[in-house]
Amino acid sequence: xxxxxxxxxxxxxxxxxxxxxxxxxxxxxxxxxxxxxxxxxxxxxxxxxxxxxxxxxxxxxxxxxxxxxxxxxxxxxxxxxxxxxxxxxxxxxxxxxxxxxxxxxxxxxxxxxxxxxxxxxxxxxxxxxxxxxxxxxxxxxxxxxxxxxxxxxxxxxxxxxxxxxxxxxxxxxxxxxxxxxxxxxxxxxxxxxxxxxxxxxxxxxxxxxxxxxxxxxxxxxxxxxxxxxxxxxxxxxxxxxxxxxxxxxxxxxxxxxxxxxxxxxxxxxxxxxxxxxxxxxxxxxxxxxxxxxxxxxxxxxxxxxxxxxxxxxxxxxxxxxxxxxxxxxxxxxxxxxxxxxx
Numbered sequence: 293x294x295x296x297x298x299x300x301x302x303x304x305x306x307x308x309x310x311x312x313x314x315x316x317x318x319x320x321x322x323x324x325x326x327x328x329x330x331x332x333x334x335x336x337x338x339x340x341x342x343x344x345x346x347x348x349x350x351x352x353x354x355x356x357x358x359x360x361x362x363x364x365x366x367x368x369x370x371x372x373x374x375x376x377x378x379x380x381x382x383x384x385x386x387x388x389x390x391x392x393x394x395x396x397x398x399x400x401x402x403x404x405x406x407x408x409x410x411x412x413x414x415x416x417x418x419x420x421x422x423x424x425x426x427x428x429x430x431x432x433x434x435x436x437x438x439x440x441x442x443x444x445x446x447x448x449x450x451x452x453x454x455x456x457x458x459x460x461x462x463x464x465x466x467x468x469x470x471x472x473x474x475x476x477x478x479x480x481x482x483x484x485x486x487x488x489x490x491x492x493x494x495x496x497x498x499x500x501x502x503x504x505x506x507x508x509x510x511x512x513x514x515x516x517x518x519x520x521x522x523x524x525x526x527x528x529x530x531x532x533x534x535x536x537x538x539x540x541x542x543x544x545x546x547x548x549x550x551x552x553x554x555x556x557x558x559x560x561x562x563x564x565x566x567x568x569x570x571x572x573x574x575x576x577x578x579x580x581x582x583x584x585x586x587x588x589x590x591x592x593x594x595x596x597x598x599x600x601x602x603x604x605x606x607x608x609x610x611x612x613x614x615x616x617x618x619x620x621x622x623x624x625x626x627x628x629x630x631x632x633x634x
Contacts, residue, residue: 341373346547354570381406389414434595435569443473447480452616
């Protein structure tokens with residue numbers, strides 16, 4: 293019989309003899325303090341490593357911070373980069389688990405499959421994934437950014453910014469939350485402007501063609517969660533030479549939006565702070581604890597859910613008007629105080 297979320301967690305905690313804490317009890321103040329520790333932590337970055345302008349660089353800001361704060365050596369906090377294949381990902385996680393690292397932190401959703409397998413093979417080891425998809429192993433802290441909130445707020449901004457009152461949403465079918473994100477985007481759009489019309493597309497491929505179809509139908513703002521490649525961005529960039537069309541992106545996952553050229557077509561970007569989970573995970577591990585809040589009770593997912601309220605999600609504005617930003621701020625406040633529930 294399948295164990296409940298609670299009983300499975302208790303079984304794991306007793307096996308690891310490790311504490312569970314809420315993030316409110318973690319101190320990550322900027323004062324430096326060298327410590328003596330037997331705890332060893334590994335950071336495994338995605339393909340490209342540092343300098344990618346994406347998730348690796350964002351997470352590395354947290355790594356740099358905790359090195360300085362806690363005086364961690366390269367032996368205390370080891371950094372590893374994958375060559376990108378699923379075999380290499382699993383081999384690196386396996387090596388670190390066998391080597392006895394107290395916590396192995398993987399950066400980015402591309403680690404999801406390898407992480408799920410490694411956590412199953414090494415149930416006594418503690419893992420964490422930042423920005424990855426769901427896995428229900430209780431020895432994995434899933435440090436997740438709220439797709440619903442990001443999409444809702446993007447919908448508000450898109451609707452409040454559109455002059456044609458036609459906006460679009462594009463997301464990959466490989467993301468199990470794309471449909472939930474689309475529903476939240478539509479709800480946000482209605483909050484931003486009740487008269488707006490939404491075109492939504494959840495795709496396996498053909499993102500460039502879909503952008504062209506939306507633009508032909510009068511869509512002038514597109515929120516893209518498409519990060520498999522730069523097709524959505526590059527197509528909007530090309531169309532913008534003749535049409536008035538803007539994009540709301542997701543950073544740092546869409547690393548290609550960090551260029552100066554991208555700013556020409558960006559209305560704004562929803563920004564996920566990958567450095568914040570690194571700070572909190574490392575602080576917890578050094579205190580002999582782990583972060584396993586219930587993120588999704590139905591799916592049995594543990595870790596932590598980041599929102600705009602707790603500082604994990606923010607907005608980087610490029611060209612949104614003051615009136616659109618005011619509407620966005622109203623929606624953000626309503627989410628924070630519970631007047632809007634997703």
